[in-house]
Amino acid sequence: MESELVSIIIPTYNRGEILPFTLQSVLKQTSSSWECLIVDDGSTDGTKHLIQQYLKDPRFIYIQRPTTRKKGAATCRNIGLENAKGNFIQYLDSDDTIAQNKIEVHSELLKNESPLCLATCKWGRFYVKSKKVVVHEKMPTYFSTNKPMELLNIFGNMSSYLPIHNYFIPIQLSNIAGKWNENLSNNDDGEYFTRIFLNCDKVKFTRRTHVLYRAGTSERISNLENRKNIQSYILGWKLIDEHLEIRGYPKHTTVKYAARNLFTKLKETVFKDLLTEHQLFFNKKRSLSEHLILKFFGKAKIWKPFRKFSA
Template sequence: MSLKKEISMNNPLVSIIIPAYNSFVFLPETVASALNQSYTNIEVIVIDDGSTDNTQTLFDNFKRKGVQCYKIKNKGASNARNIGLSKAKGVYIQFLDADDILHKNKIEFQIKKMLLEKAELSYSTWAQFSTNTTKHGVFRFKDYNYSKTRTGKELMASFGMDNWFMPVFCWLVHRSLIEKAGAWNVNITNNDDGEYFSRILYHSKKVICIDEILGYYRVLPTDSLSSLNSLNKFESAFKSYQLITELLKKDKNTDLLSYSKRMYYYLYMWAEKEYPSLSKKAAKEFDKLKANSFLSKKKKYWICIEWFGLFYGTIIYKNSVKILVKIRKVCRF
């Protein structure tokens, strides 16, 4: 083996792809977190997705630091990521949204463990912040064994039954998985990352976790469950869940469908107050899937759901709880 090839195997190039749209305020900090990695064999690629703010004025400074910068017509984050992939030369790919932050050791810690354990996919635990990463809320999921190595399918089943998830920046992906998963779906604008990584996970034979906070999710005023506030957003999320469900059904393992049930449940919850008809639509898809759910741990609620379906079962359960509360108050006198 040549020295050059041996070095590349032990020190593989990592491509960090950052799609940006009107991110002038946050992008410098995000790019800095990518450039300041303790693992130095990286390339940073910024794709400006037709921003209308001053994002492009940052490019000269970025380029002086070695960042590859491209401006394209606005076609959405998925298209921008696909453009980034077409430019990337790395053996490993790190996707990073323009307002999130990487810990300086993220790439190093993940690469070392992936090479040691011959894993094609890894993720880290994470935290969320609003202005300063030194003042963050740790976002850990209780009752989850982070040290356990899983296949991607086992991980998706755990997402469904243990009720947890990973943001896009947590993952580090070997290019072989990228090639198996295919391109980002440009027709999805909501949960595009969830749909894409379901394909990554579906093909993953070995997934490992670095149980350290190595990424920070920026919480903005628009980041809340109520941000799913338009018909287009609902329909896009709904479409992504349908695609994920179609993929998981190919495996004929009903445990996987708990992942889909989880997604439909939260879509039902998001639309419950503002869009009752859409909420009912999500509930029907939940009911169609003959699989278990993390909701089964709430035994009384789960019984109502199994008897009456998610939509009406939830109404019956909530009303019964209200009645019991009133009875208890009366009995106190």
């Protein structure tokens, strides 16, 4: 029996030269039950022409962001959601890849699960210059749980994460969590996936598939390179803090770690005036002793106790 339709959403901007590498990983999927929505954020490099061979396959759908819509990846992902026809959502950045069995494995994994069950998998890096591929076999985020907040706790306590194309999201869960915040130019993924975690009822992890994050390229730009990005980063964490507090998780370690980490980075930069402007936010930073304790246990790979620690 054919799997339910999966909507793969790819925002892109001037990635015409490397986007085919990403699209090829979609085309090679062992499952044929997918649509791929490529949402162009106003590229000027002839992206549509450079991917023309893929557009011959009707499963690839090219959408130009209307000029009336706000520029940005968050908007493009929302446009993808608005046009998606699938039962599951698979996000994918325009320079990353998914294993050829990801759609099949994750569809099968969630076939008999709740429509609020989230799926994850292994992840790794593809090094552009050396062509080397490294898939991480042991990470503190590799586990299944009936308490999704345990995974969010690990993000904060162990300074860990999962790239956005790791997740496989039922459309019902996506609808309940809501759309991407288009007012965030940075940290929009953290804010969005916090809402996903707060609304899902289970996380199922599998080692049978993986995703790759492109590394070793100048294409990626530092998310703290200018004042606007930093302001958005802070706003994102303030919203995350609000979401968590409303749902009964005040002073969550994820927020405290982020505040402390950013505080350390900003106090030596020209943007240190933001420390005063957002003083209440930075008051959430964890104590140095707590930070060092968690760092030690992280190196020791004693992860499980910290899955439940969220205060």
